[in-house]
Amino acid sequence: MTRSHRFAHRLIWPALAIVVALGFTMALALRPPPEPPPAAQGTKP
Amino acid sequence: MSLGFRAVQWNRAKLVYDGVLIAGVVLFLAVFVAIHTRLHPPQGAADLIDVWIRACGTCAFVMLTVILAIGPLARLDRRFLPLLYNRRHFGVMTFGVAAVHAWLMVQWFIADGSLANLPGELTTWADYGKFIGFPFKTLGLAALLVLFLMAATSHDFWLAFLSPPMWKALHMMLYLAYGLVVMHVSLGIMQGEYTVLIPLMLIAGFGTVAGLHLVAGWRERNADRGGALGGDGWIAVGAPDTIPDRAARIVAAPGGERIAVFRDGDQIGALTNLCAHQNGPLGEGRIVDGCVTCPWHGYQYRLADGCAPPPFTERLVTYRVRVNGGVVEVDPRPLPPGTHAAITVSRKTS
Numbered sequence: 001m002t003r004s005h006r007f008a009h010r011l012i013w014p015a016l017a018i019v020v021a022l023g024f025t026m027a028l029a030l031r032p033p034p035e036p037p038p039a040a041q042g043t044k045p
Numbered sequence: 046m047s048l049g050f051r052a053v054q055w056n057r058a059k060l061v062y063d064g065v066l067i068a069g070v071v072l073f074l075a076v077f078v079a080i081h082t083r084l085h086p087p088q089g090a091a092d093l094i095d096v097w098i099r100a101c102g103t104c105a106f107v108m109l110t111v112i113l114a115i116g117p118l119a120r121l122d123r124r125f126l127p128l129l130y131n132r133r134h135f136g137v138m139t140f141g142v143a144a145v146h147a148w149l150m151v152q153w154f155i156a157d158g159s160l161a162n163l164p165g166e167l168t169t170w171a172d173y174g175k176f177i178g179f180p181f182k183t184l185g186l187a188a189l190l191v192l193f194l195m196a197a198t199s200h201d202f203w204l205a206f207l208s209p210p211m212w213k214a215l216h217m218m219l220y221l222a223y224g225l226v227v228m229h230v231s232l233g234i235m236q237g238e239y240t241v242l243i244p245l246m247l248i249a250g251f252g253t254v255a256g257l258h259l260v261a262g263w264r265e266r267n268a269d270r271g272g273a274l275g276g277d278g279w280i281a282v283g284a285p286d287t288i289p290d291r292a293a294r295i296v297a298a299p300g301g302e303r304i305a306v307f308r309d310g311d312q313i314g315a316l317t318n319l320c321a322h323q324n325g326p327l328g329e330g331r332i333v334d335g336c337v338t339c340p341w342h343g344y345q346y347r348l349a350d351g352c353a354p355p356p357f358t359e360r361l362v363t364y365r366v367r368v369n370g371g372v373v374e375v376d377p378r379p380l381p382p383g384t385h386a387a388i389t390v391s392r393k394t395s
Contacts, residue, residue, distance in 0.1 A: 001324055002210055003301040005217075006269065010262045012220055017255040020224045024247060027231035030177050034239045 062131040066138055073107070074100045091156040094149055099234075101146035103246070106230070108139040109223055110250040117261035123329070126340050133199040136219075140196040143189050150182070181233035184225045191222035201322075209324040227251050269301045279367070279374040282306050285313060285390050288373065291332035298377035303328065304364055306375055307337055307348050314348040314387030315364035315375045321346075322359070350385040363387075 001009075077100040087093040112135050118125040154160040172180050195216055197203075204212045227247055235243045274280055280296050288294050288308040295303050295318055303318035305328025316337060318328045325341035332338065336345035336354060346353050351361035360383035365376040368390050380386055 001213070001326070002319060003269065003303075005210070005213055005324070006262070006265065008214075008217065009258065010266075012217070013255055013258040013262065016220055016224050017251075017259070020227050020251055020255075023228050024231050024244075024251075026176060027228070027235060028244060031236045032177070 058127075059131050059134070063134055066135060070104060070108075070138065070142060073104050077103060089156075091153055094153045094156055098146060098149045098153060101142050101149060102230075102234075105139055105143040105146055106226060106246070106250060108135065108142060109219075109226060110254055112136055112139060113219065113223055113254045114257055117257035120261045120265065120326075121257070123340070129341055136192075137196045137199055140189075140192040143192055147185070147189055177232070177236065179232050181229050184229040184232065188222040188225040188229060191218050191225070195219055195222075204323065209319075209322065213324060223251070223254065268295065268303070269297050274299065274377075275369075275374060278378075279369070279376050280304075282366075282373040282375055284371055285368065285373055288313065293328040293330075293337075295326075295328040296375060304375055304377065305337075306366065306373065307332060309335070309348055311389050311391070312348060312387050313366050313368075313373055313390055315366050316346065316348070316351050317362040317364075317379070319361075320344050321353075321361060327361075349387040350383050352383045 074097075078096055081096045081099065082093075085096075087096055112132060115125060115128045115132055115135075119129045151160070151163070154163050167180055167183060167186075169180065172178055173183075195218070198207070198212070198215065207215065227250075230243065230247060235247075280298070282288065282294055282296055285308060288306060291307075291309055293305040293307040295305050297303050303326075304315050305318045306313065306315045307328075309332045316327060318326055320327045320339040320341065322339065322342055322344045325339045325344075327337060327339050327346075330338045330340040332348065333345070335347075337348055338345050344353070344359065345357075346359070346361055351363045353359040362379040362382050363384050363386040364379060365386050366388055367374050367376075368388070373390075
């Protein structure tokens with residue numbers, strides 16, 4: 001790899017790691033809670 | 046054809062590599078579908094297609110993770126170099142699996158009778174302003190487009206046409222595609238499925254790849270610092286015997302570009318560290334059959350003048366070397382490609 005490619009690697013990966021980690025954490029934290037299971041319905045007589 | 050077009054060179058190693066890849070993909074899909082259908086038996090055609098969508102999507106993510114891990118692994122440990130040899134076929138196959146994932150998604154909408162909703166999902170512009178609710182399929186399509194671009198330009202024809210530095214820069218878009226895939230999953234299936242396996246897969250995959258790249262970059266930082274310059278601008282490499290026989294020591298020129306100083310018995314020569322093929326790290330290679338051999342794809346060059354042996358025509362930049370007071374020194378000013386610059390040292394000078 002050329003020097004500029006190595007430099008780009010060192011720039012891109014920390015930036016990508018921060019952006020993706022932030023996006024993933026937000027997606028996990030802000031996701032809607034699971035829907036409660038439907039209540040069991042009694043059979044009509 | 047022009048531009049030095051060469052047909053794909055098939056050999057046993059490439060066939061074995063591709064065979065293992067295909068077998069691995071088939072096995073992964075079969076095991077995934079078998080386990081998933083056992084745990085959640087599909088209720089209809091759309092359900093069954095959904096299982097295959099998940100299988101292909103997971104497989105493509107795992108393949109992309111492995112592809113992106115190969116580069117730094119090979120830089121950290123030479124034992125991973127064989128994986129790098131045919132990485133482009135790996136990439137093309139990943140695009141194939143990802144394309145099947147997208148095609149199955151369309152088939153799902155058809156089976157569900159809701160194909161008319163698909164364009165609406167992608168063109169509800171107000172959703173692009175949301176975070177949760179962002180049209181995650183667009184992220185997947187963007188990643189697929191990048192993978193297509195990589196696959197379409199993976200052949201050596203494009204490498205020669207674009208030049209290795211430009212080709213390499215273009216293929217670094219794969220990092221962006223990986224980030225898009227992680228967010229495609231995070232804002233897509235992870236929003237509706239509460240299994241811990243999906244976040245775990247994303248953390249393990251992206252964490253491993255990003256960690257490996259950061260560690261490899263950190264370890265190589267020192268190597269980019271220029272070597273000690275003498276009064277006349279030459280760089281001290283060390284005594285001849287400190288250069289391993291039929292291998293190289295790598296030094297950095299003041300600008301940070303690397304020079305590979307090889308020793309083949311009594312002959313010492315210096316070449317650029319960049320292979321003419323894919324700018325592979327020539328100095329991490331060895332001298333095989335009298336020629337400096339790139340560790341990535343086996344491209345060869347004569348140590349004396351940096352020229353590939355006939356009938357090949359590649360030529361590398363060379364550098365002047367000398368022995369001064371028992372120390373090998375290299376002049377960091379490059380000579381025109383193909384210039385004879387190697388010297389023979391007597392064992393007494395070492």
